[in-house]
Amino acid sequence: MxxxxxxxxxxxxxxxxxxxxxxxxxxxxxxxxxxxxxxxxxxxxxxxxxxxxxxRGETERRRVSGARSIEEATALALVEARERGVVTRLVVNREVGSILADRVQLQQVPVTLTRNGRAPRQPGDRREMTVEAGPVEPATVEIPVSDKDPGIADAVADRLFQPFVTTKPNGMGGGLSICRTIVEVHGGRLKVERNGAGGVTFRPTVPAAHDGDASHVH
Ligand SMILES: Nc1ncnc2c1ncn2[C@@H]1O[C@H](COP(=O)(O)OP(=O)(O)O)[C@@H](O)[C@H]1O
Ligand SMILES: [Mg+2]
Known part of the structure; x- marks a missing residue:
């Protein structure tokens, strides 16, 4: 470490x-x-x-289709994962409606979370990840990103989101702290838990858009 x-x-x-x-x-x-x-x-x-x-507030949040922007946000992550031989499943619940989001910023969230979920890897790892998206109460969309190993190192478990906390030789420890900030400026939350498969599930949420929210759905 x-x-x-x-x-x-x-x-x-x-x-x-x-x-x-x-x-x-x-x-x-x-x-x-x-x-x-x-x-x-x-x-x-x-x-x-x-x-x-x-x-800084220079972000451009628009009302966008949740399903489409999550698929778009995950596309890059899926390509990267495939190149590394990681099987990634994307499961988007059709009931995900529109959300208020800066698409470019929001894209960083699945990209960072899936990159984290793949490294470092050892032979024999279960190279599988899942990205899901579904509505949760109240008026919130959750986008859980799960892997199966190696799990969170005890030494950093309670401060993963702090800047500079990294277990990687050349890591900077900025990814999760930026992710949480992006999610929070969108009005959502980013939580993490150890999952039953031996890995980690990160649970970012974003609020669903209301009828009166600005702009059109892309
Ligand atoms: N999916 C994951 N499984 C296990 N540990 C993780 C996972 N994602 C993040 N971590 C832990 O959190 C630390 C911080 O992650 P991050 O903020 O992205 O910085 P970095 O990737 O530069 O280390 C990682 O070094 C790792 O110890
Ligand atoms: Mg990282």
């Missing part, structure tokens, strides 16, 4: 060990501290920009 925060913590500890030596290798210690600080600042800046972009 190597969260960015842990990587930064480990390097800082390394610097402290160096600094405790009798003959302190000052140049090396300073260099390592500098690179650590740079990495922290850069990661923070990227994630902050993404959040600002999503929350």
């Amino acid at each position: 190597n969260p960015v925060e842990t990587a930064i913590g480990d390097r800082t500890k390394g610097c402290r060990l160096l600094a405790r030596r009798d003959a302190v290798p000052v140049a090396g210690t300073l260099g390592a501290l500098g690179r650590t600080a740079e990495r922290a600042v850069r990661a923070g800046r990227i994630i902050r920009r993404l959040h600002e972009f999503v929350t």
Whole structure:
């Protein structure tokens, strides 16, 4: 496991060990501290920009067909999954009506969730994922994304949605935090649970559009 925060913590500890030596290798210690600080600042800046972009209110939410926009949003994810040999099922309940959504932003949600669900993979994995969409009470559409393994690592289970939390060697830990922000600016919620198949189910919701809501259905 190597969260960015842990990587930064480990390097800082390394610097402290160096600094405790009798003959302190000052140049090396300073260099390592500098690179650590740079990495922290850069990661923070990227994630902050993404959040600002999503929350700034420049999004264009329109009344769109829920079924069509979810199929469209998932299409890219399905192609990517197939290329990696992952069988992904999409099950859209016909009773999904219209929703208010910025389609480009909303697309990031299934894309990020299905990408997360495929890596890292080991031989023998059950390479199957399911994306569903269906109405739930009250006036809400839920789009559960489920996989079958490897399940959530205990070490990060209660802070998956925090920026910088990652178990991947080169992960940035921004995907789920951005996803949750996108879902929340749409007026929905993003929850996660361990499922009975040994994997994880993420449950983003978006509110159904009301009759008076702006614009036409695309
Ligand atoms: N489908 C999943 N199954 C198991 N763990 C997951 C899944 N999705 C996310 N996670 C965990 O949540 C962490 C954070 O995910 P994310 O915010 O997308 O950042 P990143 O993908 O850069 O690690 C992942 O590193 C992983 O530990
Ligand atoms: Mg991710």
